[in-house]
Amino acid sequence: MTDPIPARLAALKTTPTPDLKQQWRDLFDSEPPPFNRRYLESRLAYRIQELAYGGLKPETIRRLERLGEDLDGGDRHKRYIRTDRMPIAGTRLIREWQGVEHVVTVTKDGFEWQGRPYKSLSAIARGITGTRWNGWVFFGLKNQRGRT
Known part of the structure; x- marks a missing residue:
């Protein structure tokens, strides 16, 4: 008998999004998160394999x-920070605001x-501005829609 799991995983790529969301409900017994299709596909693929082969x-x-x-000293908040988005220590961020140039240096901490x-x-x-800003947007590291 052939293993049906690889075929199920391959089918995720062509499954309509509403059907992916229904599979999420069936497999996780919860509402799907409001993330993109790629996220749903990857998590569903993992869950299908986990249920079939064990976690x-x-x-x-x-x-x-x-x-x-060992990496974060037990600080759970740090676990959710994407380190690949942080500029390398030593990087200088330069922003002009109202005719004044401001230089920020990225440090290890x-x-x-x-x-x-x-x-x-x-x-x-x-x-710098006296008002609330998203710092990543202010320094041009992320656009207003959240993309880097």
């Missing part, structure tokens, strides 16, 4: 948790502006 072994889960704690350390670009943008 990660408990020892693997423990090991991954330990590795994560955050940012530096006018000789002071900051955890976020938004705090720096607020310091």
